Amino acid sequence: TWGQVREELIKRVGQNNYTTWIEPLRLSHLKNGVASFEVPTTFFGDWVSRNFADHIRGQLAVAGSPVERVEFTVGAAPARAPAAKSGSRSAAKPARARAVGAEEVTGAQLEQRFTFDNFVVGKPNELAHAAARRVAEGGPVTFNPLFLYGGVGLGKTHLMHAIAHELKINRPDLHVLYLSAEQFMYRFVQALRDRQIMDFKELFRSVDVLMVDDVQFIAGKDSTQEEFFHTFNALVDQNKQIVISADRAPGEIKDLEDRIRSRLQCGLVVDLHPTDYELRLGILQAKLEHYSNQYRGLTMAPGVLEFLAHRITTNVRVLEGALMRLFAFASLVGREINLDLVMECLSDILRSSEKRLTIEEIQRKVAEHYNVRLSDMIGPKRLRTIARPRQVAMYLSKQMTSRSLPEIGRRFGGRDHTTIMHGVRKIEELMAADGQLADDVQLLKRLLQS
């Protein structure tokens, strides 16, 4: 099967990716719903897990061997793996193969890289960083919970792991438990099934610091929410620190019970904003240092980092991935890292981040958000409940695309540019006066950016 799957994967991920990331994988076993692969380094496994695990899972399913998860363990380095050049550090313990990137039932696996030292602080994340630092001191609880939220790849998980690492040093006496909301649910369901719910409750009530990542996952999952709520309350009552992350603010998570929502809101809620150019450049510079040690002898032409920081604005994970791929590729072909190589090796990433937001997408999102028809966005109705969302869409179109007012007007059913201007002004005015509307627009922006 794996042979077949590999053939298919070439088509899916492209020859370059295939040669760099898939070919070096060694299938070590395929059973009990798990496909396990050997990879040369933790880093390599992490990368494949993030970028190609879904493809692999998908193709395994197509080939008749569906698996629930794909995991990667560090083993003997295959000869052609580019990352094998990274030397002895990452391949130091081949005997104690460590699962990376995979969802583990036991949870709480911390990524060594995710430390405060490796976290680059800039305007968009300084508040979140400061709050995380405070929690990591392990002093008396001042806000509970700490609720971190923001779009994909902006550093929520990184900060949570950093807290855990730091607490291990500052307060080795504390029992710190980090897990994803998905793992929380998994354990809960398992405890129910095995009739060990008392053990489950006891375990969770005995921790000193509980960190639950991606809590939006339990929205709509009633019994898990219920249990989460009880755990949460029990810990807060004992004055134990809780840290939660989500992809949006508590008030914006749908299908979350109100009592949970309000409890989540009563601590410190901080937002990780989308990165700005400076932060992206800072992150790239920090990473560059890391890679320069790993891939000695490779050189980089000036302007490459600036180009990447300018062009790849989606999320930090993609940014990191781009740099990593550049190094892997350059070391494979023995070339300098310059803009030519960037174009050659990152064309897919550049293309997708180039993909501009369309007015149509904005209209669709806004219509969805306000529960009105897409056709009403361009139609003539003047009812406030329809006209207002339409103006929001106009405002966002002006703000988030480079279209001119007449062009926007054309896409709003042939309206005049003055109508568009009026709509934009109206929303600006209203936002200044109405916090709810301002929040709405903020949320829509974030949804459209991710």
Ligand code: ADP
């Ligand atoms: P999230 O959990 O918000 O989706 P992660 O914490 O997983 O995002 O971050 C994605 C990747 O980006 C990680 O590899 C992380 O180390 C990196 N990253 C994000 N923000 C920063 C930062 N400020 N400094 C350094 N690395 C960062």
Ligand code: MG
């Ligand atoms: Mg995360």
